Amino acid sequence: MIQNMPFNEFFTEYGEANLYEIEEVVGKGSYGVVAAAVDTHTGEKVAIKKIDSVFEHVSEATRILREIKLLRLLKHPDIVEIKHIMLPSCRREFKDIYVVFELMETDLHHVLKTNDDLTPGHHQFFLYQLLRALKYIHSANVFHRDLKPKNILANADCKLKICDFGLARASFGDAPSAVFWTDYVATRWYRAPELCGSFFSRYTPAIDIWSIGCIFAEILTGKPLFPGKNVVHQLDLITELLGSPSSECLSRIRNEKARRYLSSMKKKAPVPLSQKFPNVDPLALRLLERLIAFDPKDRPSAEEALADPYFYGLVNVEEEPSTQPISKFEFEFERRNLAKDDIRELIYREILEYHPQMLQEYLRGVDQTHFMYPSGVDQFKQQFVQLEGHSGKVERAPMRRRYASLPRERVYAPIDEDTEQNTNSISQTVVAISRPCLLSPSKLPDMKGLEASNTSVKEMQNGRRKTCCSARCLLRSSSISASTCVGVDSRDYKRA
DSSP: GGGSSSSHHHHHHHHHTTTEEEEEEEEEETTEEEEEEEEEOOEEEEEEEEEOTTTSSSHHHHHHHHHHHHHHOOOOBBHHHOEOOOOOHHHHHHTOOOEEEEEEEEHHHHHHHHHHOOOOHHHHHHHHHHHHHHHHHHHHTTTOOOOOOOGGGEOTTTTTEOOOOOEEEEEOTTTTTHHHOOOOOGGGGGOOOHHHHTTSSOOOOOHHHHHHHHHHHHHHHSSSSSOOOSHHHHHHHHHHOSSSOOOOHHHOOOHHHHHHHHHHHHOOOOOHHHSSTTTSSSHHHHHHHTOOSSSSSSOHOOOOOEEEEEETTTGGGGGOOOOOOOOGGGGGGGGOOOOOOHHHHHHHHHHHGHHHHHHHHHHOOOOOOOOSSHHHHHHHHHHHHHHHHHBOOOOOOOOOOOOSSSOGGGGSSOSOOHHHHHHHHHHHHHHHOOOOOOOSSSOOOOTTTTGSSSHHHHHTTTOOOOOOOOOOOOOTTTOOOOOTTTTTOGGGGGOO
């Protein structure tokens, strides 16, 4: 059996068991568990997301395939990065997936909930990053469709990254709009009015711009802008602030029922944003007004919004990249009715993108069906079972055998006789820092190099750091999905 197994397949899989040291659980949900871990080869902190029972529902498996594919194709400093996906132990029978993300400390929802002293500098810097990411995403002809504070990860250095592309779609010119837009989009509070009422048969990137506008208003005030209890209430809240839609806007609504409903609503005058948001920078309010225009054609593109005077002195076009539209062949599966085994094979093929040597064998037609030896995933299964049953720290499950006999280049970390000493040597590569507080981005004249590293706002301010005036800091949220905080000891980020 071992003689039938490709050499590189065996050792790639086997070596992964020794690559990550799981530390603690940072999130739980219906999907499974997210654990903070350390890459024992580099000392980098990562988040490992276990997605269990992937193939129970084909629709959910398709969503996972779509997300991991998009995150592989969309490489940008303001979008969360998948660093690795564990190789499953059996190509045709695996049920769970272990995805390794860069680790972020919390999400924007938790930041806004626990920090009521954000400065205008924070407001500006947060929106700048979100629009910069959106410019890149839309240039790929991708719509996120579920932007909300919980889907934006955050670090104490004010770095934001968009995550959760499970509802995202790539738009192609020949895609039937009726099929393209039938399923659920966007959490209601951040849902554009044209989505609330099915006003149009074909939607545009303006739906994401609306969501960003709602998020920006929440950044400014700490409260949701349109917390509707249902779709009708949502439209009422929107029109109370923005006023009734114009007759021109109504005439372009193809859905007769929606047009009739909006026409029958009580006529309302718009409320000046300066009255709704006193003491807020007028430039910020002027941009907000553009972002949440009722008519989607009146909203700016992300690129146009970045050119707004609100960002004067901050923007750097060279640091706001675009990309090529995603090829429709990458998403050919969206057009077919797929069975469970079809989705499993497509996900396996996507996982192989993180195992280049095995991908080459796969493309050459080498059968990789059976694994008869302990795998990295097998080791993680033991540890995640413990995590699911007990919150907090977890002891690393003992390895089933030693790796001293493996070729040296395949061993990711040295094996010492004294395991405690080895553990200490690993932990020394992780530099513990004091409990992080939200830093002030009050002066950000140069964004250059931000995406090349985890440069903090403190470094961009030539060594000046804002002292946190309260005990409220960025804490890890239970809703964290996964995303880098290299060199930060996760033990410093327990809940208060």
